[in-house]
Amino acid sequence: MITLEDYIVLATLLFMIGLYGVIVRTNLLMLFFATEIMLNSVNIALVAISNYYEDLTGQMFAFFIIAIAASEVAIGLGLLILWYKRHGNIDLNTLKSMKG
Amino acid sequence: MEVIAFYTFAIAIIASFLIVVTSKNVLYSMSALASGMVLISGLFFLLNAEFLGVVQIIVYTGAVIALYAFAMIFFDSAKDVKESRRSRAIFLLSTFSSILLVLLMTIPMSSDAVSALYPMHQDVGNAQDVGMVLFTKYLIPFEVAAVMLLVAMVGGIVMAGKKMDRYLGNDKEEISK
Structure with missing residues (x-):
């Protein structure tokens, strides 16, 4: 029998994979993928909690997280394309225009 | 049956997301991300959240991944990305901090005071139930x-x-x- 803890452990593992991606990758597109992984892992945890407590609030939050992820991708990719057109690469280490 | 499905999906999701964060090629990474998203919707079906499972497939693999795929037109996606490595200490610290973060969020669940705010109805389907809560509360x-x-x-x-x-x-x- 699968318990709630199994789903939470899975979500934690996926969140760690996503965080590892955010820490290690310096390509901005890869960073976006890692962010998607983290958002999805949180969705799994929310839906699992929603199922085991027989409460719909978790599913509602997962639903709004999906909406936020969609708009984040639209805005983020717009900015990324703009940056790539100006500078020719999307490496995180080149984003140093604020450096004194 | 449920156990087999859970572990199959879990291992497949972890494998495809590991490919996402370790792959050098953006296209491989994106394909692995798409497969991971579809497999996550399988978990949602397993958790009796049919509506969210369908939304996951439509929005994530249909819209988000398609948006990434179209954005690839603007980037040199065929060649491998060159990245500077970062130190190992940061990785260990991030592991501990993520475990801590998840514990912080999930420990309150062990309390008995948790009760359902909008309980599910057993007599209607999940999509109908979600619709009723979404369009009222x-x-x-x-x-x-x-x-x-x-x-x-x-x-x-x-x-x-x-x-x-x-x-x-x-x-x-x-x-x-």
């Missing part, structure tokens, strides 16, 4: 999310579509063309 957030998506769409069009016919960089040879 969460109507304002739903409308705000709609406005947010509109703002994001306009912002995306304005930023990505600006001066598409002109070169915006500062490479002299390209400007003189």
Whole structure:
């Protein structure tokens, strides 16, 4: 029998994979993928909690997280394309225009 | 049966997401991300959240991954990405901090005081149940999310579509063309 803890452990593992991606990758597109992984892992945890407590609030939050992820991708990719057109690469280490 | 399905999906999801964060090629990474998203919807079906499972497939693999795929037109996606490695200490610290974060969020669940705010109805399907709660209790957030998506769409069009016919960089040879 699968318990709630199994789903939470899975979500934690996926969140760690996503965080590892955010820490290690310096390509901005890869960073976006890692962010998607983290958002999805949180969705799994929310839906699992929603199922085991027989409460719909978790599913509602997962639903709004999906909406936020969609708009984040639209805005983020717009900015990324703009940056790539100006500078020719999307490496995180080149984003140093604020450096004194 | 449920155990087999859970472990199959879990291992497949972890494997495809590991490919996402370790792959050197953006296209491989994106394909692995798409497969991971579809497999996550399988977990949602397993958790009796049919509506969210369908939304996951439609929005993530249908819209988000398609958006990434179209954005690949603008980037050199065929060649491998070169990245500078970072130190190992940061990785260990991030592991511990993520475990701590998840514990912080999930420990309150072990309390007995947790009770359902909007309990599920056993006699109606999941989609109907979600609809009833979404359009009564969460109507304002739903409308705000709609406005947010509109703002994001306009912002995306304005930023990505600006001066598409002109070169915006500062490479002299390209400007003189």
